[in-house]
Amino acid sequence: MPHHHTHTTTTRTTTTRRRGLFGRKKVVHHQKRHATLGDKISGAMLKLKGSLTRRPGKKAAGTRRMHGTDGRGSHHTARRY
Template sequence: MPLMRRSAPRTTRAHHTTAPRATRATRTTARPSLKTRLLGPKRTTARRTPATTTTTTTTTRTTRTSGAHHGTAAGGVHHHKRHATVGDKVSGALMKLRGSLTRRPGLKAAGTRRMHGTDGRNARRV
């Protein structure tokens, strides 16, 4: 009978462990949104205290009671445009994309109007 070599008893391999990670500090305030980061901090104007002169003036507003609508007779209708912000342009582009992907032409048109500032928000000036 040939002589069999006995192997050394196997020891179980210990799992490779890493050093414990340092705990992350949690935020106390919310992270700024994309719109906030794009537009930057809010600019405030410096306010001066007015001089101490006291002058009282009374003004009366003139109101138009009736009249023709402007632009209807000749030249077409002037469409009210507001200033579209960067956030309006981004959300309008996403609305337009969603409308074209889901085949909803109304949503696509609403996105275009939002991008151009002709969607009717802030349209009433009294």
């Protein structure tokens, strides 16, 4: 007669299996800038335009502009005289 073992299962939040090349989970951080009132208004207009024209990309761009994560001002270089 075969022996039957009882097992208890536990749920854990961290994974022990290695994935990818180095097996480390990378946390993505999006550089944020301060969204002005004008950014928020133009972002809302862009979102509305995207909703009405069924363009998800435009809608997402409006959201990014409103949140200050659209990358504007991130390519600033020092002014040379």
